[in-house]
Amino acid sequence: MEKIIEINNLTKSYRKRKSKEVIQAVKNVAFNVYKGEILGLLGPNGAGKTTTIKLICGLLYPDSGEIKIKGIPNTVRRLESLQHISAVLEGNRNLYWRLTVRENLEYFAGNRGRSRKEVKKEIDELLQMFRLKDKENELVNRLSRGMQQKLAIAVAMLANTEVLLLDEPTLGLDVQTGLEVREILKSIVKNYHRTIIISSHDMDVIQDICNRTVIINQGTVVIDQRVDELIKLFEVRSYRLTLTEPLSLDQQKAISARFPANEYVEDQAHSYLTVQLEKSEDIYQIFQVLQLNRTPIDSIDRKAIRFDEVFLKIIQGDHQYAMD
Amino acid sequence: MQWINLFRANLRKEYLEMKRYLPNTIALVLTFYFIFLGLFGVIHFFGDPSTQDANIQFVIVNYIFWFLALSVIQMFGFEIVNEAIRGTLEQLSMSPMGIWRILSTRLIASTIIYGIIIFVLLIITMLTAGQWLNIDILSIFPIFVLTVFGMYGVGLMVGGLAIVYKQIQAFLQILQFLLAGLTFIPLAASPFMYFLPFVIGVDLVRDIMIGGQTLIDIGWLPLTILFINAFVYFIAGLLFFNYCERMAMKKGLLGQY
Numbered sequence: 001m002e003k004i005i006e007i008n009n010l011t012k013s014y015r016k017r018k019s020k021e022v023i024q025a026v027k028n029v030a031f032n033v034y035k036g037e038i039l040g041l042l043g044p045n046g047a048g049k050t051t052t053i054k055l056i057c058g059l060l061y062p063d064s065g066e067i068k069i070k071g072i073p074n075t076v077r078r079l080e081s082l083q084h085i086s087a088v089l090e091g092n093r094n095l096y097w098r099l100t101v102r103e104n105l106e107y108f109a110g111n112r113g114r115s116r117k118e119v120k121k122e123i124d125e126l127l128q129m130f131r132l133k134d135k136e137n138e139l140v141n142r143l144s145r146g147m148q149q150k151l152a153i154a155v156a157m158l159a160n161t162e163v164l165l166l167d168e169p170t171l172g173l174d175v176q177t178g179l180e181v182r183e184i185l186k187s188i189v190k191n192y193h194r195t196i197i198i199s200s201h202d203m204d205v206i207q208d209i210c211n212r213t214v215i216i217n218q219g220t221v222v223i224d225q226r227v228d229e230l231i232k233l234f235e236v237r238s239y240r241l242t243l244t245e246p247l248s249l250d251q252q253k254a255i256s257a258r259f260p261a262n263e264y265v266e267d268q269a270h271s272y273l274t275v276q277l278e279k280s281e282d283i284y285q286i287f288q289v290l291q292l293n294r295t296p297i298d299s300i301d302r303k304a305i306r307f308d309e310v311f312l313k314i315i316q317g318d319h320q321y322a323m324d
Numbered sequence: 325m326q327w328i329n330l331f332r333a334n335l336r337k338e339y340l341e342m343k344r345y346l347p348n349t350i351a352l353v354l355t356f357y358f359i360f361l362g363l364f365g366v367i368h369f370f371g372d373p374s375t376q377d378a379n380i381q382f383v384i385v386n387y388i389f390w391f392l393a394l395s396v397i398q399m400f401g402f403e404i405v406n407e408a409i410r411g412t413l414e415q416l417s418m419s420p421m422g423i424w425r426i427l428s429t430r431l432i433a434s435t436i437i438y439g440i441i442i443f444v445l446l447i448i449t450m451l452t453a454g455q456w457l458n459i460d461i462l463s464i465f466p467i468f469v470l471t472v473f474g475m476y477g478v479g480l481m482v483g484g485l486a487i488v489y490k491q492i493q494a495f496l497q498i499l500q501f502l503l504a505g506l507t508f509i510p511l512a513a514s515p516f517m518y519f520l521p522f523v524i525g526v527d528l529v530r531d532i533m534i535g536g537q538t539l540i541d542i543g544w545l546p547l548t549i550l551f552i553n554a555f556v557y558f559i560a561g562l563l564f565f566n567y568c569e570r571m572a573m574k575k576g577l578l579g580q581y
């Protein structure tokens with residue numbers, strides 16, 4: 001697979017204006033992005049997602065490390081590398097509010113050296129696809145937040161670059177608009193062959209759209225894995241045992257001692273024990289504990305795990321065994 | 325071709341925004357009209373002693389000169405601060421054309437638009453006042469273009485400061501006074517004057533308008549000096565701007581206001 005973006009040893013810190021305190025926003029980050037891939041950059045607030053994206057876009061200069069876009073080092077040959085990149089940054093302040101929808105598209109295309117005539121057909125297509133056709137002559141400050149976000153994405157699409165970066169594309173949108181933007185992103189993935197990086201702290205968005213995810217926490221990469229594999233990895237190790245008799249206190253203690261993250265609930269007929277295992281063989285340790293009181297097992301299920309649960313576990317530091 | 329499309333896009337944007345901010349534009353146009361009218365009124369009031377006439381003409385041309393030079397100097401800084409406030413500065417920095425090229429075409433566009441407005445207004449004023457200036461445009465124009473080119477270098481420096489410090493309004497105000505001061509100092513005052521921007525151009529215009537000289541009378545040497553002066557300022561401005569842009573990228577200042 002062709003590497004479109006190579007990131008090596010990237011480090012960036014900010015100095016706060018007043019206190020002069022130094023914040024390490026990104027530490028030794030390294031990952032690659034391959035042609036045609038949809039990569040999700042996932043992480044909690046302040047993880048360093050925006051910083052990473054701005055470093056890729058050449059808006060920030062790294063303290064150390066290197067980013068290559070199609071083999072072009074983006075600090076040394078910055079403008080050249082920008083020919084392959086377009087981005088929608090966080091928030092809604094990346095358009096000209098006193099220009100109309102169409103004028104914005106035309107202006108930004110012009111800034112990349114393209115004429116109005118040249119882009120007319122593409123603009124029509126994009127307006128259609130983003131369902132903004134009836135708003136094309138509306139001033140941007142009259143648009144809803146969701147429409148502005150759609151327009152910002154359309155502007156980035158019009159740049160016709162191989163790589164498209166989207167920083168929190170669904171942030172601040174209501175549920176319905178968020179879903180609409182998500183649908184649009186999916187149709188971009190399906191109809192245009194672009195390499196896309198989406199940052200988000202909404203796991204749903206990433207799971208829905210991306211093939212691979214890089215999870216960063218406190219400025220470092222903690223996971224770099226295919227989304228489906230990541231879920232499987234955790235799924236395999238997440239077991240739910242249905243028992244026909246309740247566990248004794250001793251048994252519960254024994255299990256908690258070995259598996260701190262277990263969940264245990266009882267109802268009238270059954271009791272349920274959910275455990276995360278580091279290795280599949282660890283299930284035998286559970287059997288041992290159950291054997292103490294000869295607690296009968298009704299069934300053992302692999303628990304279907306949601307992506308947001310995986311994410312939470314990783315962020316809480318439960319990731320050591322996902323990296324191996 | 326890319327340059328032309330870039331220029332056309334920015335010319336159109338300048339025009340559209342002038343149209344959208346119509347009250348501002350009208351206020352600007354009216355201000356010019358009344359200033360010109362006032363200056364002509366002075367000519368009329370004092371009658372028409374020939375020396376005074378030349379002086380007034382010089383004042384009018386100098387005023388136009390001063391206004392355009394000032395707007396060339398300030399525009400870079402103002403545009404950068406405005407774009408930073410709007411949040412579009414980062415968007416511009418991501419264009420493979422680079423900020424300075426985009427803003428340069430915008431500057432050329434707005435200079436042309438202002439130039440046309442001023443030219444038309446001057447003619448209208450002359451019509452209303454029934455007084456006709458006798459200006460050697462052919463001689464003044466090349467000097468004007470070269471001087472503005474030098475001012476553009478200074479504008480790039482101001483833009484560089486704006487990209488890093490953002491709050492440059494106070495500084496621009498001071499600059500405005502300095503520039504107005506430079507208009508009145510003759511070149512002959514000190515050889516040091518040759519190193520300043522703007523002064524050579526104004527001095528040559530003075531020779532033409534008051535001394536009645538033509539380009540041929542002026543000769544190659546002063547024009548060459550003017551050209552070198554402008555060129556050096558332009559290169560220095562460009563280098564300084566790029567240095568500041570890189571500094572802003574290091575400190576993460578592009579997205580901030």
Ligand SMILES: Nc1ncnc2c1ncn2[C@@H]1O[C@H](COP(=O)(O)OP(=O)(O)OP(=O)(O)O)[C@@H](O)[C@H]1O
Pocket residue numbers: 014015016023024025043044045046047048049050051052201576580
């Ligand atoms: N311009 C800046 N000056 C100083 N500190 C900054 C600046 N930008 C970001 N930071 C700090 O750097 C760290 C990483 O910020 P960043 O914006 O990259 O995180 P993020 O993952 O995008 O978070 P969010 O989900 O909130 O958008 C944070 O601690 C943030 O406070």
Ligand SMILES: [Mg+2]
Pocket residue numbers: 049050051090167168
């Ligand atoms: Mg962010």
